[in-house]
Amino acid sequence: MEILLPIFLVVPLLGFFISLLIPQRKEFGIFLSMAIPAGVQTVFAIGFTAYWATSVGSPLNIKEITLYSSEHYKFFIDLFFDEVTATYLIMSSALTFMIAAFSRGYMHKDNGFKRYFNTMILYFFGVQVIIFSGNFETLFIGWEFLGLSSFLLIAYYRDRYLPVRNGFKVFSMYRLADIGILLAMWMMHHLFHENVTFLQLRDQEFVLSNIAGNEFLAVLISFAIILAASVKSAQFPFSSWLPRAMEGPTPSSSIFYGSIAVHIGIYLMLRTYPFWHNLMFVKVNVILLGLFTGFVSSAIAKVQFSIKGQIAYSSLAQIGIMMVEVALGFETLALIHLAGNAFFRSYQLLISPSIVTYMLRDQFFNFLASKKADFKPWQLKLYNTMYVLALKEFYMDNYMYKYLWFPFKRWGGKLAGLNTKSAIGIFAVVGSGALYILAFYDYDQLNFIEYIPDVFGVFALAFVLRAFTIRKHPFGAWVLLILNHFLIAFSVSFNEHFNYIETIYYLSGVVEAGLAGLVILYLLAKTEKFNLDDYYGHAIEHKVKAFLFLLSAIALGGFPITTTFLGEDLLFSHVHIEQPFFMVLLSINYVVAGIAIMRIYARVFMGPNHKWYRPEARRSA
Numbered sequence: 001m002e003i004l005l006p007i008f009l010v011v012p013l014l015g016f017f018i019s020l021l022i023p024q025r026k027e028f029g030i031f032l033s034m035a036i037p038a039g040v041q042t043v044f045a046i047g048f049t050a051y052w053a054t055s056v057g058s059p060l061n062i063k064e065i066t067l068y069s070s071e072h073y074k075f076f077i078d079l080f081f082d083e084v085t086a087t088y089l090i091m092s093s094a095l096t097f098m099i100a101a102f103s104r105g106y107m108h109k110d111n112g113f114k115r116y117f118n119t120m121i122l123y124f125f126g127v128q129v130i131i132f133s134g135n136f137e138t139l140f141i142g143w144e145f146l147g148l149s150s151f152l153l154i155a156y157y158r159d160r161y162l163p164v165r166n167g168f169k170v171f172s173m174y175r176l177a178d179i180g181i182l183l184a185m186w187m188m189h190h191l192f193h194e195n196v197t198f199l200q201l202r203d204q205e206f207v208l209s210n211i212a213g214n215e216f217l218a219v220l221i222s223f224a225i226i227l228a229a230s231v232k233s234a235q236f237p238f239s240s241w242l243p244r245a246m247e248g249p250t251p252s253s254s255i256f257y258g259s260i261a262v263h264i265g266i267y268l269m270l271r272t273y274p275f276w277h278n279l280m281f282v283k284v285n286v287i288l289l290g291l292f293t294g295f296v297s298s299a300i301a302k303v304q305f306s307i308k309g310q311i312a313y314s315s316l317a318q319i320g321i322m323m324v325e326v327a328l329g330f331e332t333l334a335l336i337h338l339a340g341n342a343f344f345r346s347y348q349l350l351i352s353p354s355i356v357t358y359m360l361r362d363q364f365f366n367f368l369a370s371k372k373a374d375f376k377p378w379q380l381k382l383y384n385t386m387y388v389l390a391l392k393e394f395y396m397d398n399y400m401y402k403y404l405w406f407p408f409k410r411w412g413g414k415l416a417g418l419n420t421k422s423a424i425g426i427f428a429v430v431g432s433g434a435l436y437i438l439a440f441y442d443y444d445q446l447n448f449i450e451y452i453p454d455v456f457g458v459f460a461l462a463f464v465l466r467a468f469t470i471r472k473h474p475f476g477a478w479v480l481l482i483l484n485h486f487l488i489a490f491s492v493s494f495n496e497h498f499n500y501i502e503t504i505y506y507l508s509g510v511v512e513a514g515l516a517g518l519v520i521l522y523l524l525a526k527t528e529k530f531n532l533d534d535y536y537g538h539a540i541e542h543k544v545k546a547f548l549f550l551l552s553a554i555a556l557g558g559f560p561i562t563t564t565f566l567g568e569d570l571l572f573s574h575v576h577i578e579q580p581f582f583m584v585l586l587s588i589n590y591v592v593a594g595i596a597i598m599r600i601y602a603r604v605f606m607g608p609n610h611k612w613y614r615p616e617a618r619r620s621a
Contacts, residue, residue, distance in 0.1 A: 506567025535607020
């Protein structure tokens with residue numbers, strides 16, 4: 001049965017490519033390009049799961065493609081099927097088919113009908129890659145597809161300010177989750193000394209033998225996984241992004257943030273449960289996280305003025321309970337709870353406009369004033385305190401800005417003197433020196449060799465932080481982001497001797513995407529004005545340039561469509577376990593660079609188009 005697993009990935013991918021070829025005016029054909037793959041997937045999933053459960057019962061695993069192999073590392077696509085996969089497969093396929101049918105009428109005659117369905121199919125493919133992933137590398141590929149499609153669907157109304165701004169905010173949070181996955185992958189590689197699969201993690205003897213004597217490293221890996229799962233499933237203190245993600249069309253909000261994508265964090269915890277379930281300290285923290293998220297989300301849901309926000313926070317409370325169920329070992333209960341919550345929240349979001357209409361009408365005919373509760377003074381004070389905290393969403397947004405994003409902006413602001421010319425000059429000097437030492441010296445004999453990777457990592461971080469805060473010059477920011485990748489390549493090259501074909505893999509995608517982006521910006525600048533101080537919405541009149549620049553942006557950011565994605569993973573594998581500072585530097589570089597790249601795309605091509613003959617939506621309602 002293992003040979004049938006790739007079919008589950010081929011079906012949605014084939015639907016995506018077919019949808020790209022169908023003209024915009026052929027709405028029925030576009031609809032079928034999503035409905036048929038989702039319907040076929042649903043029927044095939046039910047039949048496959050029923051046969052597997054009755055005749056096999058044990059997990060299925062297949063190593064599909066080895067993309068790169070060396071003495072110390074193998075990068076391969078691994079597919080895995082068990083009860084967790086079966087639950088997510090049937091749930092995601094059935095919901096996608098129903099949402100496709102609903103969206104056909106909901107999005108009828110919309111200018112972005114084709115763009116909406118293209119993105120939804122891309123999302124569907126990303127979900128299938130995640131749920132069938134048999135190792136972290138395969139999971140990370142689907143993780144990236146899910147993040148990109150999330151951003152595009154939230155910012156679907158790209159000529160408005162708030163959808164684009166909130167889409168970018170959610171994308172930034174998803175990049176934060178990437179740090180957890182990257183660090184977990186890196187530490188796993190050093191703990192098990194191989195590209196470990198999820199099937200191997202089910203072997204308790206194998207896991208415990210490797211954890212023995214490395215409990216601290218195992219705890220760090222577990223907390224990296226918890227970070228990724230918490231951000232993806234909007235657990236405290238990352239909960240505030242979920243209602244902001246409701247800016248997209250209601251059907252996409254229903255399937256994304258009501259049912260499937262928001263439960264991917266639970267999938268990650270279930271998939272890695274065999275690894276961390278013996279670590280009591282980790283289990284206690286997961287339980288506390290789930291309980292606190294449930295309490296906070298329930299309180300916030302009660303004071304929401306938006307029905308979508310109320311549903312979002314109510315769903316988060318249930319996901320917090322699922323975290324507790326997973327930590328306590330009730331995996332089957334968690335899967336049942338997950339499927340029930342996903343279908344219920346999806347239904348709630350789809351009927352939410354009708355509920356609002358009904359409630360408005362009902363108020364006119366059946367209004368009853370609420371009775372004032374008879375509180376004691378201390379009870380009233382506690383009640384009012386909780387009410388204000390819930391109304392302010394426990395200040396989660398404020399703290400995230402203050403302790404996460406503002407430090408990056410502040411550090412980048414202090415590098416204001418690092419303009420394009422000075423950056424190129426610094427890179428020329430530093431890069432020339434690095435190439436000279438690598439080519440003509442036995443650099444292992446250098447007294448300060450252990451500090452060189454950190455120095456180059458700091459240079460790379462300075463470049464990317466400056467690109468993150470540039471307000472005027474997109475060309476300069478783009479150049480800094482390209483040079484950042486070269487500095488990362490130099491930093492790892494000094495770390496140890498390895499086959500430099502890996503560096504070529506990495507930089508070939510960087511050069512290709514970087515030059516393409518510069519050319520597009522240059523061609524656009526010949527006819528339009530833009531900088532990074534505002535949104536310009538040039539995708540409205542320059543759709544081809546916007547699409548090509550998006551491809552360049554995601555390729556430069558390490559999206560799995562170029563060799564940059566593979567190259568990054570290969571370079572990270574050369575970071576030693578005794579270099580946590582260096583690995584953190586590289587992870588921050590990777591995450592902030594991705595945010596800075598999408599910031600350029602969002603500012604130049606999305607948002608209101610500031611021209612006198614185009615109406616502009618107000619920034620807020």
